[in-house]
Amino acid sequence: MSDSAALFADGAVESAAADAGIGPDRLRTLLETHQQGMRDLPGVDGLVYEWRTSLRDDPLVFADEAAYYLALPRRIWRQFADHHDMTDDEFEGVLSVHNDVARRAVADRDDADGGPVTLDDGHAMVLLKE
Template identity: 40%
Template sequence: MSRDPMAAFETRILAAVSDDSDIPQNALRAIASAHQERVRDLPGVDDIVYEWRNQFHQDPLVHRTDAVYVLALRPHVWEEFGTALDLSDRELTALRALHDRQARSLVDDTDRFDGDAAVVLTRP
């Protein structure tokens, strides 16, 4: 049985980003869930993390548990997801902010997120 795609995200962080971006929580949750599902539909969460770990300049895996991957990736990854999900600039900015805040709450050393973009993936 798969985990809820939004299991990696805390309600308080979702609410804060919703307030800051002026996107209703249910809409932001739907956007974030669609992103998680998109990753699951691609090669799969574990497979895409494996690919990214072999493809990028620096191992992007910052943190891993049984439930979540936290990665620091080149920002162009978000542009690709934004296009694939047909997100507006505002929606993409909010989704990126959600991932950034959640990632920073899960790791002690957040320096990697100052140059690269945070991506939080719920493991299935």
């Protein structure tokens, strides 16, 4: 099982796939392709640094030992969807899974640390650390 498959292993994929009208295997492939694409660009750490310094609002919500949790403008997400030739339904499915995983991670963090963390200012993206 790949690292991204482990991160996105629960019912989020099946639920998002059903809502988007696509197969769960296709959605898992898109999630893996997205993670690999992030590693193949300047790298995950480089992308997070670039977005933190170039975007008006810092998109990093928090990071843990495994991943970065970001809230990005939809236009950033759209670039990746276009690059991977995602249909609109596939794009919405990928967004949905990232949103679900990130919101659960935020809720777990809030429970553990007691401080509020929000994703309300953008579209969630979860990037596995290199």
